[in-house]
Amino acid sequence: MPLESVHKPIPGLRQMASDSGGLYLANALIGFIFAASGPVAIILAVGARGGLSESDLSSWIFGAFFVNGLITLLFCALYRQPLVFFWTIPGTVLVGPALGHLRWAEVVGAFLATGLLMFVLGLSGWVRRAMRAVPMPIVMGMVAGVFLRFGLGLVYALRDDVWIAAPMVVAFVALGASATLSRRLPPVIGALLVGAAAIALLGRFHSSGAALHAFAHPTLYAPEFSWRAMVELVLPLAITVLVVQNGQGFAVLDAAGHKPPMNAITVACGVGSMIAALVGTVSTCLTGPVNAIISGSGERRRHYTAGLAVGALALAFGLFAPVFTRLMLAAPPAFIATLAGIAMLRVLQTAFNVAFRERFTLGALVTFIVTVADVAIFNVGAPFWGLVIGYAVSRLLEPQDFSAAAS
Secondary structure, rough: OOOOOOOOOOOOOOHHHHHHHHHHHHHHHHHHHHOOOOOHHHHHHHHHHHOOOHHHHHHHHHHHHHHHHHHHHHHHHOOOOOOOEEEOOHHHHHHHOOOOOOOOOHHHHHHHHHHHHHHHHHHHHHHHHHHHHHHHHHHHHHHHHHHHHHHHHHHHHHOOHHHHHHHHHHHHHHHHOHHHHHHHHHHHHHHHHHEEEEEEHHHOOOOOOOOOOOOOOOOOOOOOOOOOHHHHHHHHHHHHHHHHHHHHHHHHHOOOOOOOOHHHHHHHHHHHHHHOOOOOOOOOEEEOOOHHHHHOOHHHHHHHHHHHHHHHHHHHHOOOOOHHHHHHHHOOOOHHHHHHHHHHHHHHHHHHHHHHOOOHHHHHHHHHHHHHHHOOOOOOOOHHHHHHHHHHHHHHHHHHHHHHOOO
């Protein structure tokens, strides 16, 4: 079997505690807040438009966090890397139109079939060869295009809600300008605290007033396998996971100096997708933005502890999904947009540096432009098409770079 070997010795609780620290816990918190805010809103919006009930949505969110949190804890410990798993956001968007003409049981059947496909691909070793075939600058051109919206979101937040966003930016810059202060309080966590204080002072926290004590009650679904659901959903879902989402995750981890186990990750995505499908959750993937946040600073050998912290937070969020969803969505949108934008600045800088440093620069540029344009073709998102078109352009117009890379 072509699965990568785990890191030995596997760290015990004492080793994990020794490797952890305030910076890694802060990065974990920021990454988790990012995952538990906007992406959750996408699930709620897609499900509501598709006619899903409150219990369906609660079950979906439970699986997205609890099941993937378990996988995250396992992989971060076994491989000593920041390997955070969540769900495919482009795949979630793909499901929206399908709910207009497919029964929910058929969609669940497509989730299961997608998981099985990824499981087989991971065991075959095909994913590793395919990922190596795409030059890293082109992949990072896609990553830059995807992450650019977070930087723009920061600017828009300053325009639309200056009293929330501006104090956060000032705190981030002030802490980052002082090496002493930034060691004591990471700039991103400082921005988070200042933003929370601004929300409290302005009275901008708007809770729904609903009861905040309910546990999640996941529902087990009986899948229905239909050809129309298989044709419409399985291949696009697999592409969003393996190429778009996992491609981002592999790229940001490679850029941070990690060597993610591609085959094992693909197998985990397959198994996780099949388990999560039983409670009505879209396919599992290796997250790009969260892994970028937790691997963007600190010592590389200790990054895995931030992944463990994210996994633990995900378990808690899954168990209390109704409570935490209401709390996160009660914060002003500018708070999350500013926090995500600040956290992604260094990652975006790295993506541009890798994409346009030396070889494959035209292909990387085309990939970046197509990704930023965000035009879906055949219900497949722009990041995938950015890779395809950028690679084709580079093959045709930059053959010397391929020859140099092969030599």
